Amino acid sequence: MPVWKLAAAFVAVAVLLVGCGRDDPEAALLAAVESLQESIENKDTSGLMDLIHDEFSANRELDRDWARRTAALMFLSHRNVGVIALNRRSWLDPTYPDKGYSEAQVALTGAEGWLPQRLGHYDVRLEWWLTDGDWKLARLDWE
Template sequence: MRSRRLVLALLLAPMLLAGCGKTDPQAALEAAVQELQDNLEAKKTGAVMDQLHPSFQAGEGMDREWANRTMTLMFLRYASVRIIAVTRSSRIDPGTSQVGHTEAQVVVTGAQGLIPERAAPYAVKLQWRRDGSDWKLIELRWE
């Protein structure tokens, strides 16, 4: 159960990293991060799944199916979910404009308090891959 909470926290983190944007890759990446956050906070599992790359991984055995199950369970358990980014930044990979990175320190809260019951923020790292004009989340790591 604790790993599920952590995964939800990690999925929510990228959203907080985004700003607003126009058509350049950096702005589009930041918009994708914000969209992910908005979808997670609105408990839109399908919309979040649409943002995950087909090869999404969050660790050994933690793939798209795992993300779907984890979100479903977390959304049933918590009436509301909020993500607070203590720090955040997104950037385009200097080697290729097809890869983006987001890093953040995040705290996840719900109606019952911190999710999970941990005061220290999570260090979250996301890797995005460009799919046409969209950014898809391909990898999620946290500490």
């Protein structure tokens, strides 16, 4: 499983930000997206894993441990990771207020220096669950 798929999905959520306060669930969801982006850009595996739900699932077959290993491999393999997001959006589930979603088209680059050595393009969908007052990434799907 390519490291880029996980990274693209995480980053897609991360770049879905708009400036908001944390007083409402949607603003808190957007803040979680921002934290996800910062963790990826800073290559912070611990911070990234803090945002991933214990019952995380990617493409209905990969688990939280896979996410940790894949992120660590990506962070070790590339000194710089760049993200370009197109057609991005986030929203709360109108029926279940403890669920939120994010979608985006993402181009993800990896490099040892300034020039990208690797490029991937993905359509990603993320599902967030509100757990103990914090949004956690629970489901990740990509094409």
